[in-house]
Amino acid sequence: MTKRRTLLTLLSLILLVSVLSACGSNNGNSSNTGGQESSTPSANTGDKKEQPEPVTLTIWVTSREQDDFGAQMEKEFLDSHPHITLNKVVKEGDPGNEFYQAVAAGNAPDFVSVxxxxMDKYMKAGILEPLNNYVDNWDEWSNFNKTYVDMFTVDGKVMGVPxxxxxxxxxxxxxxxxxxxITELPKTWDEALEVAKKINDPSSQVSGYSTLAAExxxxxxxxxxxxxxxxxTKQNADGTAEMTFTDPAVIKAAEFYKQLRxxxxxxxxxxxxxxxxxxxxAQGKIGMMPFAGDWVSWAISLGMKPEDIGLMLPPAGPSGKTATAxxxxxxVINAKTTQEKKDAAWEYIKYQISKDYMTKNFQNIASKGAGNPVVMVRDDLNINDFFDFPEEYAEVLKSVTDVGRLEFxxxxDxxxxxxxxxxxxxxxPNAxxxxxxEAAQKLAASEVLDSFNEKSKQ
Incomplete structure (x- = not known):
């Protein structure tokens, strides 16, 4: 497994625990039966009620174990969709990372959480089914936040549902x-460095600041x-990339890292x-560091007091602005599977992202203890309706949409x-x-840039 996949495994697994963990088929998907891609949806798209022919969805799950809530919700879905049968296959880590390879091998699921x-790689590979014929006929679709829907809409085609x-x-x-x-939160790199110096206490093994250094x-x-x-990097209009490893901003960021060290x-x-x-x-040995909202319950599970976990926007750099991911x-639905399976996959997806399911899921999580301050994909749901988070969490989550972006x-590659x-x-220290x-860019250009651009041309 590559570093890239391992990283995504950690992030996606945490997300799935906080959002979809209650369902044992959190990354549900069906195996590819070798059917040809169909450009015309069958009659049973959207919310129509006629019963289609029996269909089996082979879904990828991270574990066969389910809690009572997960089992109950799965039974509810199957009872309301008697033509669908679930065939579960356990996939370790993040099943979404292996979707591309599975499509190439001919044994991909019918849908997966990616x-x-x-998503950028998958959308360019032509392996994702456009979902317009489904979402356009679903009366809940207008409640999804347009910011996140637009991220995965290409030329008017909805390629994935967040x-x-x-x-x-x-x-x-x-x-x-x-x-x-410290009574004021740092707003700039320089302020963060000064705060880190005040917190730093080698005698107690406390570091004022932390970032990834080994992987x-x-x-x-x-x-x-x-x-x-x-x-x-820079993305060109045709989908190709230009490498900008020597951009002055890259060097400034590197110099800040060296200063911290x-x-x-x-x-x-x-x-x-x-x-x-x-x-x-969680042990109180780090003053501050990049930290995702869905790591809060993780830190608490490791013994950290909830009241000690502070969240803020990252301090601004030399540009005068903050930015984060x-x-x-x-x-997503597999574009290469049969139309019957696509339709059944949509029914399963629609169920798990419905307001009713999400509401019950968060209520279940709240009943068991700590939750995570995450951004809701639906505008008709608010995370604070389920958890008693500090006021600063709500402010940060509200502000982050304006400064957040997808990874470079x-x-x-x-x-x-x-x-x-x-x-x-x-x-x-002498590097x-x-x-x-410059050396990194030269090596990347010689080893992967041409092949990346060839595959990415639109």
């Missing part, structure tokens, strides 16, 4: 801030590049993996080269940012 990051949105925010430990006498460094690093006013406010152990950082944050998951173009450069800069990113 991370936002993978089922969960979790923005990358900035987490801080309120107890550590109070102990250090997937491109994940967090891209936010700093955006905050500095640039990007790591030079001032010794980063975690002292740069070999810590992603889950280790979350553990350290919008992550999430999207239901081609990240799945080019990210590993950024990762290597950032790791070198953090571990070698020069410009030289390291």
């Amino acid at each position: 991370s936002f990051t993978m 089922n969960g949105v979790s923005p990358m925010l900035f987490g801080y430990n309120k107890a550590l801030f109070e102990k250090a006498g 997937w460094t491109e994940w967090f690093f891209q936010y700093y590049v955006w905050q500095a006013g640039g990007d790591l 030079a001032d010794k406010v980063l975690q002292s152990d740069l070999t810590l993996k992603f889950d280790n950082l979350i553990e350290k944050f 919008i992550g999430g998951s999207t239901f 173009y081609g990240k799945a 080019f990210g590993v080269y950024v990762d290597r450069a950032v790791q070198k800069l953090l571990t070698d 020069d940012p410009t030289k390291e990113f």
Whole structure:
């Protein structure tokens, strides 16, 4: 499994737990029966009630185990759709990451929940069924937030239905801030650095600031590049990419990383993996770090007091603006399966993203304890109707839509080269940012750029 897939596994698995965990078929999808793609939907699209012929959906699930709520809701669906049978196949990690390979191998499911990051690749590959004939005939479709719908609408074709949105925010430990006498949240990189110095306490193994340094460094690093006013790649109108690893904003972000390291406010152990950082944050050993809303319950499960978890927008960089990523998951239908299976897959998707299902799902999560401050994909639902979150959470979630964006173009292909450069800069005090990113861009261009552009031309 590549670093890219492992990363997406972590993000998507957390999202699915918070949004769809109650259903054992959270990434449900059906196996490809080898049927040909049909350009004309059958009569039973939308909400029509006639019973189609029996159909079996082979769905990918992360586990066969279900809680009582999941079993109840699945039974409700099957009872109301007697022509549909579910054949569950366990797929470890994030099933959505393997959808592309499964389509190529001819054994793909009929539908799957895909991370936002993978959608660009999948939409270009022609493996996703346009959903217009379904959503246009569904009376709940107008309640979905247009911002997230438009992300996956191409030339008027709806290629995916968002089922969960979790923005990358900035987490801080309120107890550590109070102990250090910090009363104002940092608004800029420079302010964040000064706050980190006040919190930093090597004698107690507390680091004022933390970021990924041992793996997937491109994940967090891209936010700093955006905050500095640039990007790591540029998407052309024809779908091809230009690499901008040497953009001045990239170098500014790299220099800020080196400053954090030079001032010794980063975690002292740069070999810590992603889950280790979350553990350290939960243990009160990290003052602040990039932090997603759907990690709140994770940190609490590791022993952190809910009242100690602060969330804010990331501090602004040299551009004077803040910027971050919008992550999430999207239901898609396999364009290569039979029309009957497409129709049945839509019925299953429609059920799981209905207002009734989502309401019951969040009520079930709330009844069991801590929830996550995530962005609702539906405008007729509010996360605060289910959980008693601090007022600052609501403000941050409201503001993040204006500063959030999808991850940098081609990240799945080019990210590993950024990762290597950032790791070198953090571990070698003498490494020069410009030289390291020039070398990274040259290597990426020689190894993957041409093939990426060939596949991406529209």
